[in-house]
Amino acid sequence: MASVDTYVKDFAAFESRICSEAPVWLRDIRKTAIERFSALGFPGAKDESWRFTRVRPLLGHDFRLTPRYDRTALSSRQIDQLCMEDTGCRRLTFVNGHFADDLSDLGRLPAGVRIGSLKSFIESDPEPVQRYLSRYADLGVNPFVALNTAHVHDGTFIHLPKGVRIEEPIHLLYVTRSNGNPVVSHPRTLIIAEDGTRASIVESYVGFESDAYFTNAVTEIVVKENTEIDHCKLQRESDAAYHIATVRAHIGKGSRFKTDAVSFGGTLVRNDLHTVLADEGIECTMNGLYLASGHQHVDNHTVIEHAKPRCSSRELFKGILGGRAKAVFNGRIHVHPQAQKTDAKQTNRCILLSDDAQINTNPQLEIYADDVKCTHGAAVGRIDEDAVFYLRSRGIDDASARRILVFAFANEVLEDLRIGPVREHLTADFDRWLSAARGTGESR
Amino acid sequence: MIMLETRDLHVSIDGKKILKGVNLKVNAGEVHAIMGPNGSGKSTLAQVIAGRNTFEVTRGDILYKGESILEKSPEERACEGIFLAFQYPVEIPGVRNSYFLKSALNSKRKYRGEEQIDAMEFLALIKDKMELLEMKKSFMERPVNEGFSGGEKKRNEILQMAVLDPLLAVLDETDSGLDIDALKVVSSGVNALRGPDRAIVVVTHYQRLLNYIVPDVVHVLVDGRIAKTGDKTLALELEDKGYAEIQNSAPKT
Numbered sequence: 001m002a003s004v005d006t007y008v009k010d011f012a013a014f015e016s017r018i019c020s021e022a023p024v025w026l027r028d029i030r031k032t033a034i035e036r037f038s039a040l041g042f043p044g045a046k047d048e049s050w051r052f053t054r055v056r057p058l059l060g061h062d063f064r065l066t067p068r069y070d071r072t073a074l075s076s077r078q079i080d081q082l083c084m085e086d087t088g089c090r091r092l093t094f095v096n097g098h099f100a101d102d103l104s105d106l107g108r109l110p111a112g113v114r115i116g117s118l119k120s121f122i123e124s125d126p127e128p129v130q131r132y133l134s135r136y137a138d139l140g141v142n143p144f145v146a147l148n149t150a151h152v153h154d155g156t157f158i159h160l161p162k163g164v165r166i167e168e169p170i171h172l173l174y175v176t177r178s179n180g181n182p183v184v185s186h187p188r189t190l191i192i193a194e195d196g197t198r199a200s201i202v203e204s205y206v207g208f209e210s211d212a213y214f215t216n217a218v219t220e221i222v223v224k225e226n227t228e229i230d231h232c233k234l235q236r237e238s239d240a241a242y243h244i245a246t247v248r249a250h251i252g253k254g255s256r257f258k259t260d261a262v263s264f265g266g267t268l269v270r271n272d273l274h275t276v277l278a279d280e281g282i283e284c285t286m287n288g289l290y291l292a293s294g295h296q297h298v299d300n301h302t303v304i305e306h307a308k309p310r311c312s313s314r315e316l317f318k319g320i321l322g323g324r325a326k327a328v329f330n331g332r333i334h335v336h337p338q339a340q341k342t343d344a345k346q347t348n349r350c351i352l353l354s355d356d357a358q359i360n361t362n363p364q365l366e367i368y369a370d371d372v373k374c375t376h377g378a379a380v381g382r383i384d385e386d387a388v389f390y391l392r393s394r395g396i397d398d399a400s401a402r403r404i405l406v407f408a409f410a411n412e413v414l415e416d417l418r419i420g421p422v423r424e425h426l427t428a429d430f431d432r433w434l435s436a437a438r439g440t441g442e443s444r
Numbered sequence: 445m446i447m448l449e450t451r452d453l454h455v456s457i458d459g460k461k462i463l464k465g466v467n468l469k470v471n472a473g474e475v476h477a478i479m480g481p482n483g484s485g486k487s488t489l490a491q492v493i494a495g496r497n498t499f500e501v502t503r504g505d506i507l508y509k510g511e512s513i514l515e516k517s518p519e520e521r522a523c524e525g526i527f528l529a530f531q532y533p534v535e536i537p538g539v540r541n542s543y544f545l546k547s548a549l550n551s552k553r554k555y556r557g558e559e560q561i562d563a564m565e566f567l568a569l570i571k572d573k574m575e576l577l578e579m580k581k582s583f584m585e586r587p588v589n590e591g592f593s594g595g596e597k598k599r600n601e602i603l604q605m606a607v608l609d610p611l612l613a614v615l616d617e618t619d620s621g622l623d624i625d626a627l628k629v630v631s632s633g634v635n636a637l638r639g640p641d642r643a644i645v646v647v648t649h650y651q652r653l654l655n656y657i658v659p660d661v662v663h664v665l666v667d668g669r670i671a672k673t674g675d676k677t678l679a680l681e682l683e684d685k686g687y688a689e690i691q692n693s694a695p696k697t
Contacts, residue, residue, distance in 0.1 A: 390534040393494050394548035394604065395522035395555065404547065408538030408587075 002059045004041050008034060010184075011150055014065055018153060023126060026152065029134050033149035040143035052328040052360045053270055053299040058242050063184035063214045065151070069098035073177045079103065082175060082206060089171040089202070089421060090115065092156055096176055097185030099154050107168070114159040115170060118188060121157045128159050132192055136220045137248040142272065144244045148186040148218040155188030158201065165198040169419045172203045176213045176241070189219040193227050195252075200230035200419050205245075207238035207265070214242040221249040221259075225279070228256045230418045236429065237265040239294070246272040253279035260417055263290040263298055264429055274303040277311040288317040289413040291430070292325035293353075293437040299328035304344065306335045306369075312343040318413050319350040320406060321357035322437040331376070332364040339369045346376040351383060351409055353437060403434055445472045447509060447612050447643035448493070454503035455485070455492050462488045464668035465504070470661075472611075473640040477654055477679060478647045480665035481687045486647045487531055489665070490616035493645075494528035495521050508612065522548075523555035527610035529601035531617040531647075536588040541600070544588050545570070545607055552608065573606040577633050595626035602633035613637060614645045619653035631656030651683040666691050 011034050019027065042059065043050035066073075073095050074082075092115070093103035099117035106115055114121065114128065121129050139146040156172050174187045189203060205215055215237060223229050237243045243266040251257045261271050269290075277284055290298045304313045319327050327350065335342050350359045363376045383405055391401035410430060417423045448470040455463035462485045470476050480486050492499045493506060495518035505512050513521055536544065549569075550560045561569070570584070577599045589597050598618055605613055615634065619627055634644065634657050646657055654662075654676065662678040663670045664687070671690050672678065682690075 384534070387534050387536050389496055389518060390530065390536070391544070391548075392518035393522055393528050393530075394544070394608065395519050395551040396547055397519045397551065398517070400547070400551070401519075404539060404544075405536070408536065411538050 002062055004038060006062070007147060008038055010065060014151060014153075017067065021123070023122065025130055026122060030150050030152060033134075033139055033146045033152075036139050037143050037146035037150055040141075040146060042143060049301060049330070052326075053268070053297065055268070057268060058214060061182045061212060061214070063182045066096035066098065066183055066185065069095055069100055071100075071102065073179060074175065078177070078208065082173065089169045090166070091171040091173060092116065093173045093175065094154065094187060096183050097154060097174075097187055103173075110164055110166070112161040113164055113166070114157060116157060117154055118152070118157045118190065119154040128192065129157055129190065132220065132222055133190055134220075136222065136250050137218050137246055142246060144216050145218055145246050148188060148216050148246075151186040152188050153186075156190065158189075158191045158193075158199075160193045160197040160199055162194040163196040164194075169200045169202055169421065172201065174203065174205045174215070174217070176205075176207045176211070176215060176237070178211045178213045182212050182214070184214040184216065187215065187217040189217070191219070191221045191231070193221075193223045193229050195225045196227060197224075198228045200232075202232045202234060202419050202422050204234045204236065205243060206236045207241050209238055210240050211238040212240040213238070215244070217243070217245040219245070219247045221247070223249065223255050223257055224252040226254045227252070230258045232260040232262065232417060232419055232422060233271070234422060234426070235261070235263040235265060235269060235271075237269075239265055239267060239296070241266045243269045245270070247274070249275040251275065251277050251279070251282050251284060254281040256283045258285040258287070258418065260286075260413070261288040261300065262413070262426060263288070263292075263300075264426075264433055266296065266298070268297050270299045270301070272301050274305070275313075276305045276307060277313065278307050280308045280310045282311040284311065284313040286313065286315045287413050287416060289410055290317075290319045290327060291321075291410075291433050291437075292319070292327055293322035293357075293433070294325065295323065296325045297327075298325070299330075301328075301330045303332045303334060304346075306333070306339040306342045306344065308336070309338060309340045309342070311339070313345070315344075315346040316413060317348045318410060319359060320353065320410060321350060321359060322353035324354075324356040326357075327359040329359065329361045330364065331362070332366065333374060333376070335365075335367045335369050335372055335374065337368040340371045342369060342372040342374065344372070344374045348376075348378045349409070350380045351406060352380065353383070353406070403431075406434060407431075445509065446470070446507070447472045447474075448645065449507040450489075450504065451507070452504035453489075453492075453501065453506060455488055456500050456502050457488070457498060461502075462499070462668055463492070466665070466668070466670055468663065468670065470612075470643045470645060472643050474660045475638065475644045475646065475657060477659035477662045477676075478645060478665055479649065479651075479662060479679065479682060481691065482649070484665040485668045486649075486665050487616050490528060490531075490614045490645070490647050493521075493614050494518055494526060519551065520555075522608075522610075523552050525611035527605050527608055527613045529598075529605055529613065529615040529618050531620060533589050533597040533601055535590045535592075537590050539588050540585055541588050542566075542584040545604060548604070548608060570603075570607060573603055573633075576606070576636060577603050578629050579603060594621035595623065598622055598626065598630055599633070602630050606633055606637065609637075611641065612643050612645070614647070616647045617649060618646070619648055619650060627653065628656060651679045654679045664690050
């Protein structure tokens with residue numbers, strides 16, 4: 001049975017292994033973080049925000065860090081499987097948390113643009129990293145953020161200088177392969193977009209069938225003024241994987257920011273998605289789609305903070321649950337006292353395909369300004385049988401009719417993904433998931 | 445050929461008896477109207493022919509082209525050539541009309557072992573039918589019935605009917621909620637389908653539709669049974685006198 005101590009010991013071994021490589025400022029960050037993790041411990045029954053998500057099962061495995069990039073970890077067949085037909089994307093690949101140069105291809109980058117392995121930037125060009133790393137993701141309260149921060153070593157650093165537009169999507173592919181030894185990795189992504197930049201970034205987290213491992217990811221996104229940034233976190237982990245992730249975004253004046261969290265795999269999944277609209281005139285969209293069946297558990301906790309006036313936010317989360325899956329949705333909109341003329345809308349919808357699937361949904365509106373427009377709506381239900389009959393009365397068989405309706409439901413999020421290659425791939429994934437969910441005799 | 449026949453048809457929903465022995469024969473080439481007061485079971489009859497399983501056939505049979513269809517699923521009935529124009533067409537957000545119709549067409553073709561329709565063929569097929577029903581091109585890319593007016597929904601039903609080309613078309617109160625112009629357009633659509641190989645059953649509460657879709661036979665359904673059958677003049681008689689006389693003379697159950 002693993003515990004806080006197990007992780008702290010593993011950290012000590014990690015730290016001594018790499019301490020000679022790391023600058024002092026980074027070692028200090030790690031030290032503070034591990035102390036914080038030690039003090040917080042894993043969340044338990046008393047932690048309100050983890051009330052419906054038990055992490056005990058995570059402690060039933062002895063997850064260990066992988067010391068370095070092992071080129072033999074993936075067979076070429078597995079690599080082919082992963083190559084998500086992301087042609088046209090600039091790609092960075094990581095295996096078990098380590099940068100895999102042979103599986104990456106960034107193409108030619110415009111002058112001044114920094115995209116690459118966090119580790120190599122810390123070694124060769126640390127100043128921009130140091131300026132932003134760990135200033136946004138709060139390790140004070142979330143032990144997983146603290147744990148990730150303690151292990152900051154490799155991951156992605158993206159820094160787009162003023163005015164730069166990158167047309168091709170940037171694909172960050174985080175692959176995990178246990179190969180018999182349960183693996184933990186702490187992917188860290190740091191994205192800085194200066195004024196006037198435009199880019200789309202996809203983070204994919206993938207694994208292989210029935211492989212047990214633990215991904216503990218943290219993404220910090222700092223977006224300055226008048227930018228247009230699309231971000232998507234795609235979770236397609238193995239069905240035995242634990243995926244705990246924090247995405248913290250800090251948005252500047254006049255920017256348009258969209259972030260999507262798509263969750264198809266994992267046995268226990270927790271997303272903490274927190275966006276701060278730190279200045280005026282921002283348009284923010286935060287969407288999510290989660291599919292769960294069998295015994296999967298998917299928990300999405302979102303926060304959108306309106307700190308200043310005249311910003312708009314739209315949040316749309318959709319879930320499809322089958323089998324005995326359990327989902328949690330907690331969506332908080334926090335409107336600060338000076339955030340007048342806020343326009344916020346939150347929608348959360350879930351389709352239950354079976355009698356045993358379950359969702360706990362909790363929208364929270366904390367509104368401290370008085371001239372605002374804030375609405376939220378939640379709906380949980382089964383497939384509309386009238387719609388099924390309508391389709392069948394036109395000759396479409398029962399299974400296809402249900403597939404059409406469930407796909408249409410998910411498509412509201414999928415079709416809005418501004419990242420083309422990802423969208424196509426997800427549509428195929430969706431079909432596979434639905435056939436599997438139906439195959440276990442869950443939907444009628 | 446007898447296209448549709450019901451024999452002593454008894455139908456219940458949640459244990460409540462709605463149809464109490466309906467005997468109906470519709471020949472190919474004919475248009476039959478089914479009229480009756482509210483609650484008489486007209487809509488139930490239409491839906492049970494299409495195979496809606498919330499209704500239970502407790503006795504009797506429904507035959508299509510001489511064979512019982514009670515064991516056939518709604519999709520099988522549709523692929524065999526039965527079409528129901530819904531009284532309350534369902535809204536299906538996120539599913540485009542074009543996708544829906546194409547899927548339906550291809551399901552039917554697959555059932556028959558025919559080739560699937562491609563995009564070009566499909567466009568050609570729907571073009572004149574859309575013109576006939578005065579539907580704009582943009583309508584094809586809209587989600588099925590979402591945000592449609594009553595008239596648009598009913599025209600969409602008739603468009604689907606025109607595209608799917610059934611042998612037996614059952615129209616469930618297609619005229620409800622329509623103004624005269626919409627009524628005329630819908631009726632042209634239906635009349636375009638009349639022919640010696642097809643049968644049409646028009647379920648309606650009001651006589652007005654029957655000025656445009658002139659029936660060969662008119663039945664009056666009262667309290668779950670056909671109380672009277674006549675020709676198109678029966679409809680005019682009903683308009684004049686209402687259902688009271690027939691209701692009073694119908695046997696009580």
